[in-house]
Every structure is written in structure tokens, then in C-alpha cells.
Amino acid sequence: xxxxxxxxxxxxxxxxxxxxxxxxxxxxxxxxxxxxxxxxxxxxxxxxxxxxxxxxxxxxxxxxxxxxxxxxxxxxxxxxxxxxxxxxxxxxxxxxxxxxxxxxxxxxxxxxxxxxxxxxxxxxxxxxxxxxxxxxxxxxxxxxxxxxxxxxxxxxxxxxxxxxxxxxxxxxxxxxxxxxxxxxxxxxxxxxxxxxxxxxxxxxxxxxxxxxxxxxxxxxxxxxxxxxxxxxxxxxxxxxxxxxxxxxxxxxx
Amino acid sequence: xxxxxxxxxxxxxxxxxxxxxxxxxxxxxxxxxxxxxxxxxxxxxxxxxxxxxxxxxxxxxxxxxxxxxxxxxxxxxxxxxxxxxxxxxxxxxxxxxxxxxxxxxxxxxxxxxxxxxxxxxxxxxxxxxxxxxxxxxxxxxxxxxxxxxxxxxxxxxxxxxxxxxxxxxxxxxxxxxxxxxxxxxxxxxxxxxxxxxxxxxxxxxxxxxxxxxxxxxxxxxxxxxxxxxxxxxxxxxxxxxxxxxx
Numbered sequence: 001x002x003x004x005x006x007x008x009x010x011x012x013x014x015x016x017x018x019x020x021x022x023x024x025x026x027x028x029x030x031x032x033x034x035x036x037x038x039x040x041x042x043x044x045x046x047x048x049x050x051x052x053x054x055x056x057x058x059x060x061x062x063x064x065x066x067x068x069x070x071x072x073x074x075x076x077x078x079x080x081x082x083x084x085x086x087x088x089x090x091x092x093x094x095x096x097x098x099x100x101x102x103x104x105x106x107x108x109x110x111x112x113x114x115x116x117x118x119x120x121x122x123x124x125x126x127x128x129x130x131x132x133x134x135x136x137x138x139x140x141x142x143x144x145x146x147x148x149x150x151x152x153x154x155x156x157x158x159x160x161x162x163x164x165x166x167x168x169x170x171x172x173x174x175x176x177x178x179x180x181x182x183x184x185x186x187x188x189x190x191x192x193x194x195x196x197x198x199x200x201x202x203x204x205x206x207x208x209x210x211x212x213x214x215x216x217x218x219x220x221x222x223x224x225x226x227x228x229x230x231x232x233x234x235x236x237x238x239x240x241x242x243x244x245x246x247x248x249x250x251x252x253x
Numbered sequence: 254x255x256x257x258x259x260x261x262x263x264x265x266x267x268x269x270x271x272x273x274x275x276x277x278x279x280x281x282x283x284x285x286x287x288x289x290x291x292x293x294x295x296x297x298x299x300x301x302x303x304x305x306x307x308x309x310x311x312x313x314x315x316x317x318x319x320x321x322x323x324x325x326x327x328x329x330x331x332x333x334x335x336x337x338x339x340x341x342x343x344x345x346x347x348x349x350x351x352x353x354x355x356x357x358x359x360x361x362x363x364x365x366x367x368x369x370x371x372x373x374x375x376x377x378x379x380x381x382x383x384x385x386x387x388x389x390x391x392x393x394x395x396x397x398x399x400x401x402x403x404x405x406x407x408x409x410x411x412x413x414x415x416x417x418x419x420x421x422x423x424x425x426x427x428x429x430x431x432x433x434x435x436x437x438x439x440x441x442x443x444x445x446x447x448x449x450x451x452x453x454x455x456x457x458x459x460x461x462x463x464x465x466x467x468x469x470x471x472x473x474x475x476x477x478x479x480x481x482x483x484x485x486x487x488x489x490x491x492x493x494x495x496x497x498x499x
Contacts, residue, residue: 015499052341056499070496075343086334090269102261103344127272147342 262352323402361395407493
């Protein structure tokens, strides 16, 4: 039995004839929050889709909790939050969470707990279509939490949320990790890097860095996550890099 | 596949419909308006043309309405990402297909009751056979529309395509179902094709109920063919659901 929750070996993914992930390998230890950061177009969402087994892969292996990603046995144990909130806009918050609870085999108390966790109890009876963007994405998150998964793959769960809510969600994530769950969280917000146990920096489908924040800062001689990442990306581009995806690399890192 | 998940899915779809009063109203009112319009068109024509055409149209409307509603609803699941999310859960593809068939089956019962009652009592449609059989056929017909809609939506990537599938899937069946010209008077090839298409059997069954006092013997085989189509469309439709996408 290994202590790794996720092992990716030489993962290759083609999308639209383009090699989005040209051979990526990584390991995510159990019980940690791993931040997946990097410029948009760098392959973060594709990697997350591969982790939950909805991405057609061209090569390599992805194993989660010891089973191939997407196996039937994992569907109850792995929770996935898509980047765009995927909930039913014409239902209430509670009806959405209830439906996903039924699908995931969770009970009524789990429904209320999940709604409470994302601070939507006051809006549980409101139709999702009438909610704000932040409430919408929290509804989507509640639908993931309700299944009580061991591994959570969250694609930008805090995007568009105010700082107070972001802090609260990160407290939830830390709490889940403290219970032994494993989280892979992608983000654009660099100050969220401090909340993660490990950081993966993905650019043009390649891992530029896989370390703790402290190791990263020491390696780049910087004092903050953002300059550290910019330093790594600049170094990669100076190397000539692979050239791939350079168009997408830039502003957002 | 688990009954609990199937029922939860059907319940969720009905709850979505309940919040959309206008769609429900359209599903129930439009067939009545069309039947009423048709009765009016033929009201001064010699003979009993409405009694001949009316039952056949009772076989066409539920299929068309359910086809459109279902294909748009499932396409919406694809484009909003809820389908991708559901396919990462233990939900079986069959749970989703049957959930849709059940939910719209409930709507079909309502629609069939309202449209049949309107045709018989308001438009004065003369029916030789039992009215309950008319309703049963309308329900199977509507479920057939749902199943075909689920299948068609598997091939649509955008809303524009989904809407275009209505004329593509349904209109040929309408032209060949025997309403415009009795099927045995069509060119041999077309008659053979119409012998395969499901709407032909819906219209045949409706016509049998309208013209025979004891039509059960003729109606049951037609219902059988329609149910085979339902099963076939649901199985083929679930094959178009892929857990992994490019």
C-alpha cells in the first residue's frame, strides 16, 4: 500500500489535434491539499479531467486510490467540481444538493451539512438562477461535498468569491485534509498558495515545479509565491522551453 | 442501475418542469389548440373528415412535443456540464435514460388525458372504441417521442442542431405515417419504409380505436412495435453517453 492518493505516469492528452499534456508525471500524497497553479491554457483543467476519468487520454496511466482513474469503484470516492458551476439553474439550492446526494448515496443530514458548509443555509430554498455568481459556485461545491469523497478534485472553486468567503472555503478544505482526505485545487490566486501543502506549477502541459512553498521560495530566492512563479516561468522561457503554449503563458500567472 | 437513482432522476426532472409553468402549459395547451383548429377547418366540409384525421393527429402531437422537449432538455445537461458531472458519479447511464423516460412519461399521461378529453368532448371527435385505449396509445406514443428525443440529442452538439433534428427525425415519419395518403397506396419502397417507422404504428393504432368497436386485437401488435422502438431508442441513446470525452 502506497501513501500516494494519486499517481500520474507519463500522461499524454491530445485535444483538438494539439498535445495539451505531452507526458506528465506526478504524485499527490494522501491527506494533503495540493495546489495546481499556472497560466491559463497550461493544461490544469485537462489534468483534472484526467484525474476524474472523463478525459480521453492518448497514453500513460492515472491511478487514484490504487485504481485506474474513472473506475466504477472510484465514482463514490472521488468528488469533482467542474470549472463552470454545473448545477440545475431551475432548481433550488436544496433540490440540487438533494439530487446529487441521492445519486451519491448520501442521506438528508449530509444535504444540510453540505449546504451549511458553504454558508448557503439562508438561501437553501432559493432557485439557483436567482443567485449571485459566488452563490452559484458554492452551490456547485455543496453538490461535490455532499458525497463525502476521499479525494476532491476542485477546478477553481474560489474563483470570483470575495476574500472572506475564500478564507472560509479554504478553512473547509484544510478541515477536509485534516480528516485524511486528499484535495487537488486549481487556482489563479497566488495568495492561495500559502494554504496548500504542496504546489504544482503547470505551464504548457509541463510541470515547472512540484514542491512545498518554502522549497519553492528557497529555490527561486524570492519571498512570495507570485514572484517565485514568475521567476520559474521566465526561466522556462529563457531556456527556449518547449515553445508550446507560449501564447497562453503570461498575464495570468 | 439502481431504482433509487432512477426515481431520484425522474423526480429531479419533474421538479425542474414544475418550476417552468410556461413549458408545462405549452405541453398541455398546444395539442388542444391544434386539434381545435383542425376541427374548425373541417367543420363545414362535407363528410366526417375530422373523425378520420383527428385520431391520427392525436398520435402525432404527443410524439412531436415530447421529442422536442426531451432533446432540448438532455442537450442542456450536456452544455451546462451537469451531464459530465453526473457521469463521474455512480449514476448509471440507464438511470439517466429511464429517469427521463419516466418523468416525461408522467407528463405524457397528463397531456394524453387533456388532449383526448378535449378532442372527444369539445371537438366532438367520434370514437367507436374505448376512450381509455386512446389514452394508453397516446401515452406510449409520448414515451416513444421521449425515447427518440433522447437518442437524437446524442447526436446534437448545439441547440441549433437539436432543433433541426425535429424536422429530420419526425417530419419524414409524419409524411409516411398514412395521414396524407393511406400507406398501402404509396410506392412500394415508401410503404416498406413506413412499415418500419414507429409513428406509422401510433397512427394505425389511433385509427383502429376510432373506427372499431373492439379494436384491442389490432391495437396490441401496434403498441408492441412502438414499445420495441422505445427500448431500442433508449439502449442506442445510452450508448451515445460517453463517460470519457475528448
